[in-house]
Amino acid sequence: MQGLLLATALATLGWPAHAFAVPAVTTPTVLSGTEVDLEIGRVTVNYSGKASVATAVNGSVPGPLIRLREGDAVTIRVKNNLDEMTSIHWHGLILPTDMDGVPGISFGGIAPGETFTYRFVVKQSGTFWYHAHTLAEQTGLYGPMIIEPKSEPPLAADRDYTIMLSDWTDEAPLQVYLNLKKMSGYYNFAQPTVGDFASDAGKLGLSGALSKRAMWNKARMNPTDLSDVSAATYTYLLNGAPSARRWTGIARKGERVRLRFIGAGTATYFDVRVPGLMLTVVAADGQPVEPVDVDEFRIGPGETYDVIATIADDRAYAIFAQSMDRTGFVHGVLAPRDDMSADIPPVDPGSWLDPIDMMGGMAGMAGMGPAGQDHGMVETAPKARHARTEYGANTDMRVDFPRTNLDDPGVGLRRNGRRTLTYADLRTAGPAADPREPQREIELHLTGNMERFVWAFDGVKLNDSKPLHFTPNERLRIILVNDTMMTHPMHLHGMWSDLESPDGRFQVRKHTISVQPAQRVAFRVTADAMGRWAFHCHLLYHMAAGMFREVVVA
Amino acid sequence: MTTSRATWLLALTGLAMTTVAGPALSQQVKPAVNAEAAGSNDQAMSPDMPMGDQQKDGSSAPPMNMPGMDMSGGKPGADARDPDAYSDGYRNSTLPGYEMADKISVAKVLVDELEFLTNKQGQGISWSGRITNGPDNDKLLLRSQGLKQSGERLDPESSVEAFWWHGQRPFWGTILGVRQDIGPGAHRWIAGGIEGLAPYWFDVQLTGYVGDDGRLAARLKASYDVLLTNRLILVPQLESNAYSKAAPERGLGGGLSNLELGLRMRYEIRRKVAPYVGFVWERSFGETADFRRLAGENPTERRFVAGLRIWW
Numbered sequence: 070m071q072g073l074l075l076a077t078a079l080a081t082l083g084w085p086a087h088a089f090a091v092p093a094v095t096t097p098t099v100l101s102g103t104e105v106d107l108e109i110g111r112v113t114v115n116y117s118g119k120a121s122v123a124t125a126v127n128g129s130v131p132g133p134l135i136r137l138r139e140g141d142a143v144t145i146r147v148k149n150n151l152d153e154m155t156s157i158h159w160h161g162l163i164l165p166t167d168m169d170g171v172p173g174i175s176f177g178g179i180a181p182g183e184t185f186t187y188r189f190v191v192k193q194s195g196t197f198w199y200h201a202h203t204l205a206e207q208t209g210l211y212g213p214m215i216i217e218p219k220s221e222p223p224l225a226a227d228r229d230y231t232i233m234l235s236d237w238t239d240e241a242p243l244q245v246y247l248n249l250k251k252m253s254g255y256y257n258f259a260q261p262t263v264g265d266f267a268s269d270a271g272k273l274g275l276s277g278a279l280s281k282r283a284m285w286n287k288a289r290m291n292p293t294d295l296s297d298v299s300a301a302t303y304t305y306l307l308n309g310a311p312s313a314r315r316w317t318g319i320a321r322k323g324e325r326v327r328l329r330f331i332g333a334g335t336a337t338y339f340d341v342r343v344p345g346l347m348l349t350v351v352a353a354d355g356q357p358v359e360p361v362d363v364d365e366f367r368i369g370p371g372e373t374y375d376v377i378a379t380i381a382d383d384r385a386y387a388i389f390a391q392s393m394d395r396t397g398f399v400h401g402v403l404a405p406r407d408d409m410s411a412d413i414p415p416v417d418p419g420s421w422l423d424p425i426d427m428m429g430g431m432a433g434m435a436g437m438g439p440a441g442q443d444h445g446m447v448e449t450a451p452k453a454r455h456a457r458t459e460y461g462a463n464t465d466m467r468v469d470f471p472r473t474n475l476d477d478p479g480v481g482l483r484r485n486g487r488r489t490l491t492y493a494d495l496r497t498a499g500p501a502a503d504p505r506e507p508q509r510e511i512e513l514h515l516t517g518n519m520e521r522f523v524w525a526f527d528g529v530k531l532n533d534s535k536p537l538h539f540t541p542n543e544r545l546r547i548i549l550v551n552d553t554m555m556t557h558p559m560h561l562h563g564m565w566s567d568l569e570s571p572d573g574r575f576q577v578r579k580h581t582i583s584v585q586p587a588q589r590v591a592f593r594v595t596a597d598a599m600g601r602w603a604f605h606c607h608l609l610y611h612m613a614a615g616m617f618r619e620v621v622v623a
Numbered sequence: 624m625t626t627s628r629a630t631w632l633l634a635l636t637g638l639a640m641t642t643v644a645g646p647a648l649s650q651q652v653k654p655a656v657n658a659e660a661a662g663s664n665d666q667a668m669s670p671d672m673p674m675g676d677q678q679k680d681g682s683s684a685p686p687m688n689m690p691g692m693d694m695s696g697g698k699p700g701a702d703a704r705d706p707d708a709y710s711d712g713y714r715n716s717t718l719p720g721y722e723m724a725d726k727i728s729v730a731k732v733l734v735d736e737l738e739f740l741t742n743k744q745g746q747g748i749s750w751s752g753r754i755t756n757g758p759d760n761d762k763l764l765l766r767s768q769g770l771k772q773s774g775e776r777l778d779p780e781s782s783v784e785a786f787w788w789h790g791q792r793p794f795w796g797t798i799l800g801v802r803q804d805i806g807p808g809a810h811r812w813i814a815g816g817i818e819g820l821a822p823y824w825f826d827v828q829l830t831g832y833v834g835d836d837g838r839l840a841a842r843l844k845a846s847y848d849v850l851l852t853n854r855l856i857l858v859p860q861l862e863s864n865a866y867s868k869a870a871p872e873r874g875l876g877g878g879l880s881n882l883e884l885g886l887r888m889r890y891e892i893r894r895k896v897a898p899y900v901g902f903v904w905e906r907s908f909g910e911t912a913d914f915r916r917l918a919g920e921n922p923t924e925r926r927f928v929a930g931l932r933i934w935w
Contacts, residue, residue, distance in 0.1 A: 172718075172719075173716055173718050173719070174716050174718065176718065177718055177719040178719070246724070246727075247729060248894075250727070250729045250759075251729060251731045251934070252894065255894055257853075258853040258854075259853065260850055260853055261850065262850040262851060262852055262853065263849060263850060263851050264851070264852070286822070286823045286824060287822045287823060288694055288822070289794055289820055289822060289823075289824055454702065454703070454704050455699065455703055455704065456699075456703060456704040456705070456706040457699035457703035457704065457705065457706070458706045459699070459703075460696060460697055460698060460699045460703075461792075461793075462759075462760050462790040462791060462792055462793055463759070463760075463793070464695060464793060465694075465695045465793040465794065466694045466695055467694055467695065511709050512704065518759075518793050520793075520794060520820060521759055521760075521790065523725075523759050523760075525725075526706075527704070527706040528706070529706050530725040530726075530759075531715075531725055532715075532723050532725050532726050533725075534706070534715065535707045535710035535713065535714060535715065536710055536713045536714070536715055537709045537710065538709060538710055538711040538712075538713050601716055613724040613725065614724070614725055615724075615725030617725075619715045619716060621713045623713070
């Protein structure tokens with residue numbers, strides 16, 4: 070499928086100028102019922118101050134909000150008006166494999182001029198989204214999807230807004246990919262400098278400053294490599310609006326507002342808060358969780374979080390989403406009128422990875438954990454079993470003793486004084502849908518070679534790999550060990566990922582699970598979806614570079 | 624004299640080869656945490672301590688095998704997983720569209736140095752660049768470098784090289800190919816060596832050559848990027864060449880021929896476009912120095928340079 074991504078991207082290098090003129094920012098229209106018609110085409114947009122061309126669904130970026138009802142049999146016709154193959158994948162939906170929209174696995178993609186008809190029965194409810202399963206995702210081909218529950222009463226809320234966070238670049242996605250291949254730090258302008266060293270030497274003494282760097286420099290790892298692509302090229306968008314054109318949702322004092330956050334960044338984790346309001350997280354990846362109150366949460370590409378905020382005052386509140394690498398932010402506004410601006414907090418200073426992000430559990434044992442960390446001790450897993458293919462050229466780091474604790478909000482959010490959501494806070498309301506204990510384990514390591522921008526499972530890229538075979542209806546445990554220094558949002562198609570607590574109990578049902586650097590996570594899967602599926606990192610350029618496996622349930 | 628030169632040369636080439644082939648690399652990486660950073664002196668190992676054996680049995684106790692010590696490369700232990708163990712004989716889909724962004728050939732042209740120089744004798748130009756094309760771990764690599772000063776012959780190190788570059792290890796690649804000298808007395812050479820990133824981010828190139836008449840040569844280049852800011856970058860650089868026997872027509876003596884130390888400061892207007900200024904000190908040794916004196920040139924040169932670094 071990646072080749073098609075390329076074809077897509079290549080075409081984007083030479084945009085035709087005939088794109089239809091549609092306003093860049095529109096409140097997405099809502100399409101509901103059991104029959105939905107979508108058209109994929111080009112629109113002219115201007116997010117950066119420069120006109121550019123995006124790929125839109127029904128003329129808008131993001132595409133229309135699709136509202137479905139649990140239990141309905143739906144028909145979604147997607148017409149491709151582009152001059153290249155495209156696709157739509159329904160992210161997190163449980164459906165037949167040939168309706169999943171992954172070119173090369175589910176089907177051959179939607180050819181130019183062709184209409185593909187998706188037909189499936191909606192088996193779930195909650196907040197989801199859809200996007201291209203090609204590099205065109207970077208060019209705007211994504212939109213929100215809300216599924217109403219069949220029986221349960223809807224959650225009491227006075228207002229209900231979808232907040233879709235994404236990243237935009239005027240560069241063609243293939244160009245971004247090639248830039249990263251040729252120079253992996255291409256977009257990182259926060260690399261440690263002589264000035265930083267001098268300032269550390271002032272604070273820590275010369276030997277302190279040297280030892281702070283020794284570990285990273287010896288290993289040739291960059292402690293500021295949090296995000297491959299930064300605001301150096303990205304403009305961050307909230308519901309298709311950059312900060313300058315702030316998206317506004319009406320919200321009055323005393324109202325309970327449901328905000329459905331969707332992480333639609335292609336290479337961006339967002340750290341989200343609404344200064345002045347407590348956020349009660351009520352659903353993760355569309356699934357209800359036991360409510361938890363937080364000031365802030367991190368949302369990765371692919372994830373969704375529903376939160377409830379009770380508006381304290383008749384004033385404007387900023388919905389503030391800063392990129393994990395702290396190079397930029399986007400904000401929207403909740404206010405009683407649509408002409409009010411909100412106070413925007415400053416972007417947090419950028420931070421280095423901590424030693425636990427390279428050393429995992431061993432850093433904790435050696436007393437290298439972040440001092441004064443208010444989020445739990447580092448727990449260490451048994452020695453990880455590396456694949457023999459992790460000793461080759463594609464793997465620049467292996468973690469022998471990964472950390473297993475889930476109560477770490479992640480780099481940049483540690484000890485910031487705010488109550489930040491961690492995976493340890495997320496608990497599915499009620500028991501596991503499948504109460505069986507896993508019958509077997511599959512251990513996979515997330516690997517990379519940062520210098521060469523090669524990403525893989527077990528050091529083996531997609532096109533060198535063999536698929537993972539699941540036996541129908543087996544309950545299995547997938548163990549992921551992150552042998553890299555980046556956070557990877559891992560998304561298994563077709564089946565739920567039931568995240569386990571560090572002590573091996575079912576904790577929360579998700580479809581996209583972020584694995585932090587040098588961390589081990591385990592999740593349970595019930596192989597109840599026959600056919601072929603994708604399992605990959607939802608950072609688009611990692612997926613393209615090979616961090617992708619095919620799964621066969623047969 | 625000749626014997627000691629040859630020994631020196633062999634030692635250098637030998638170093639190149641062991642570095643490529645052996646566990647030397649993983650040893651370098653292993654002590655990724657020094658004692659201070661780990662805060663536990665008694666557990667830290669001497670950085671020079673050989674690790675190969677401990678690694679093989681895969682059972683060395685954690686306290687001895689400090690965190691992240693063998694972080695890359697090395698040999699898998701007997702208990703290493705089979706990456707295909709979960710496939711049960713299945714193969715990936717063959718539907719149309721299932722193609723190969725992870726196998727993409729990436730073509731990169733880097734004009735690392737394209738500069739005007741000035742010294743006591745006059746002016747000149749100098750270049751150093753490389754072109755690579757291929758997928759992640761196997762590339763065609765073309766390298767060229769050269770120097771021409773007014774009133775002097777083309778610098779004897781001026782050459783064009785073509786290699787197969789293989790990403791042998793996470794931070795190191797092997798190169799195998801040919802070199803063609805440019806200018807009078809040019810030789811053709813079979814060439815092999817390594818290129819890579821040493822711990823602490825040193826860029827290193829080490830190449831050994833066998834000439835068309837059996838003569839040997841070696842070239843070492845190393846550089847380091849000092850980030851004054853994320854755009855203003857100071858690059859100390861070193862180059863040294865050695866030959867097994869003299870080539871009077873190129874003004875080259877046997878043995879260690881020259882040492883060049885450069886300091887260039889570039890400003891990345893964009894990542895791909897960076898003008899720079901710099902200073903280069905070069906010293907010729909032994910017979911090469913004699914040849915230079917005979918030609919009325921100074922064995923020691925100081926050059927101011929200004930140029931442009933671009934890539935795409």
